[in-house]
């Protein structure tokens with residue numbers, strides 16, 4: 001899968017995504033990440049890509065020409081017109097199911113705005129999806145693009161060492177992940193739960209599912225509306241909701 005980032009700060013996204021797990025996936029050729037500098041597409045002699053807003057007001061607005069030209073040059077090179085995701089707090093809030101849907105694409109373009117945003121006409125011409133990473137305002141779209149690319153990448157086979165872990169972790173079945181433990185068996189007088197030392201896989205599996213349900217109820221009860229629970233698990237949830245406590 002290939003990610004293209006239209007940005008004024010290519011070094012920011014390349015250094016971030018070139019590190020750790022996404023960096024290794026790039027090296028292995030499992031994902032491609034290319035930052036395209038919008039400034040390379042300005043015809044303005046000082047390299048400016050922004051100007052004052054018509055109608056007045058604070059800040060500067062990115063001009064439509066370089067944004068559209070950078071995308072169209074890419075389309076010409078690829079011979080296709082990939083989806084363009086515009087990073088904006090006005091967009092739909094990104095989540096795991098959006099990540100899953102996007103992971104099915106061959107190519108994705110991330111458009112990162114700066115200053116007071118991008119001229120509306122460029123957005124009308126090329127943007128297919130408006131996406132936010134949450135209800136707060138950042139200085140630009142680069143961090144949101146990096147967040148989304150990281151999240152989508154780990155769903156692509158071969159990016160994580162262990163394929164199963166992409167599914168098992170938080171938000172599988174809309175439940176939070178169960179608690180994890182490693183050595184030592186006793187840390188500051190706190191013991192690892194006995195069941196995890198038992199080697200009894202079925203009991204461990206059941207304990208983990210219950211912990212996931214309990215944790216989701218405590219920390220993110222809103223997720224439970226869409227959670228995929230077996231009949232027995234739904235009964236356990238009802239037990240907890242009625243104030244029941246595990247032995």
Ligand code: ADE
Pocket residue numbers: 087088089131132133134135136137138139140141144
């Ligand atoms: N650009 C600025 N803030 C943003 C946010 N919260 N999500 C996506 N893009 C943004």
